[in-house]
Amino acid sequence: SAISFYAGRVWYAGISSTPSAGPSLNGSVWFSQSLTALEKAGKCHQEADPTSENISDLIDTDGGVIEIPEAGSILKLVPLRDSLVVFADNGVWQISGGGLAFSGTNFQVDKITTVGATNAGSVIAVEAVAVYWTTSGIYILEAQTATHILGARSLTEESIQTLYNAIPSVARLHVTGSYDEAAKRIAWLYNDTTDYDGVSYRYKYNKELVFDGVLKAFYLHEISDLATLT
Numbered sequence: 001s002a003i004s005f006y007a008g009r010v011w012y013a014g015i016s017s018t019p020s021a022g023p024s025l026n027g028s029v030w031f032s033q034s035l036t037a038l039e040k041a042g043k044c045h046q047e048a049d050p051t052s053e054n055i056s057d058l059i060d061t062d063g064g065v066i067e068i069p070e071a072g073s074i075l076k077l078v079p080l081r082d083s084l085v086v087f088a089d090n091g092v093w094q095i096s097g098g099g100l101a102f103s104g105t106n107f108q109v110d111k112i113t114t115v116g117a118t119n120a121g122s123v124i125a126v127e128a129v130a131v132y133w134t135t136s137g138i139y140i141l142e143a144q145t146a147t148h149i150l151g152a153r154s155l156t157e158e159s160i161q162t163l164y165n166a167i168p169s170v171a172r173l174h175v176t177g178s179y180d181e182a183a184k185r186i187a188w189l190y191n192d193t194t195d196y197d198g199v200s201y202r203y204k205y206n207k208e209l210v211f212d213g214v215l216k217a218f219y220l221h222e223i224s225d226l227a228t229l230t
Contacts, residue, residue, distance in 0.1 A: 002120070004077035006084040006095075007102040008034050009063070010041045013074040013086065027071035029086060029095065033104075034061035046104070062104035068093055070111070076120040078130055085130060085141065085150070087123050089116045092141065092152065099148050113152040115139060121176035124186050126213065131155070131186055133172055137164055138211070155211065160218045167192055174198045184213035 001014030010032040017025040030044040046062040048055045058064075068074075072090035079085075083096035091114045098108035115134045117123055122133035129142045137156040144151040156164045167190065177188040189205035196204075208221040 002074055002077045004079055006079040011077050011084060013077055016073060026073060027068040029066045031063055033063040058105050060103035060105050064104055066095060066109060068109060075117050076123045078123060078125050080125060080130055081128055087117045087132060091116050094150055096148060110149045112150050115152060118172040124177045124179050126179055133175055137161060170196060170198050174202060186211045
């Protein structure tokens with residue numbers, strides 16, 4: 001359910017599995033071979049035969065799989081700066097080359113935070129940062145000084161935390177956002193009416209929460225129902 005492009009490859013994640021035996025695939029992130037040809041987009045394995053007696057070594061352009069055992073349900077993959085950010089419901093991880101270029105033989109996985117995303121629709125990439133909804137607030141991922149690992153902090157804790165806490169959990173699960181590059185604003189749509197269950201009229205929204213990247217401020221719009229003319 002999560003697909004992205006990063007380091008000249010296609011990336012796949014978001015398999016939901018509950019195997020009766022063997023490892024779970026929930027935390028698996030697959031990457032294709034380097035896209036020198038279209039047919040390599042689905043080859044998430046090495047070029048050489050691993051059982052060969054002659055040439056069986058991994059090479060930089062190989063595909064493969066990266067396991068993140070701690071990850072719950074992976075919701076979204078977002079390329080950010082020189083890394084790929086993995087958003088799960090129980091945390092956020094960063095895949096990179098560890099300060100070097102990513103390759104099939106050189107990669108590093110770092111845990112950014114244990115605060116996961118509520119859903120894929122809330123995650124918005126904005127230039128060099130990413131913003132997403134959690135159970136406790138709206139968080140931003142941004143670069144830190146003296147390290148290549150991203151840092152996470154709350155945007156709502158010292159501003160609209162009371163308003164955010166009042167948003168029902170079902171509304172947070174189905175929020176959807178978009179970014180206006182010209183105005184530098186992120187807008188999220190959600191429904192906080194008492195009868196909203198995320199199933200019936202799932203995409204009917206009555207609120208728009210906007211974060212203005214220039215003013216560094218939030219403001220709220222209400223979307224009323226259409227009036228019936230008599």
